[in-house]
Amino acid sequence: MPLRTYSKTKLVKFKKSIEAKLNDVAHEMDDIRDTLDTNTRGNSSLSQDAVYSVHMADAGTDSYEREKGFHFMNRESDYHKSLTKALERIEDGSFGVCNICEGLIPEERMLEVPNATKCVQCKEKEKLNLA
Ligand SMILES: [Zn+2]
Numbered sequence: 001m002p003l004r005t006y007s008k009t010k011l012v013k014f015k016k017s018i019e020a021k022l023n024d025v026a027h028e029m030d031d032i033r034d035t036l037d038t039n040t041r042g043n044s045s046l047s048q049d050a051v052y053s054v055h056m057a058d059a060g061t062d063s064y065e066r067e068k069g070f071h072f073m074n075r076e077s078d079y080h081k082s083l084t085k086a087l088e089r090i091e092d093g094s095f096g097v098c099n100i101c102e103g104l105i106p107e108e109r110m111l112e113v114p115n116a117t118k119c120v121q122c123k124e125k126e127k128l129n130l131a
Pocket residue numbers: 098099100101102103118119120121122123
């Protein structure tokens with residue numbers, strides 16, 4: 001266990017902020033899912049003969065829209081996963097603690113990047129070593 005962690009009060013505050021973000025992401029994922037559903041349903045509900053020519057012209061746009069939707073979906077679900085991880089870190093007590101120097105990661109950074117596991121200094125050092 002790290003020597004220094006955030007206080008219970010602070011952790012509650014972080015937890016609330018993460019849960020609010022999770023809520024937002026869940027809504028956005030629902031929206032994207034709706035859009036994807038509508039696109040699919042829109043195509044299948046029209047009769048083949050009536051829309052054949054229109055459909056040919058639209059096919060490119062449809063698949064582009066769908067691809068874009070799936071891309072957003074992936075991004076949102078990655079974000080969702082990282083927020084869930086952050087909540088787990090709050091539970092196991094490793095939240096906000098740099099896993100290299102065991103120092104506290106500043107509050108502003110944790111609010112911005114809730115799943116951060118390194119402080120900015122350690123992250124910079126790591127970058128320099130890799131270069
Ligand atoms: Zn550090």
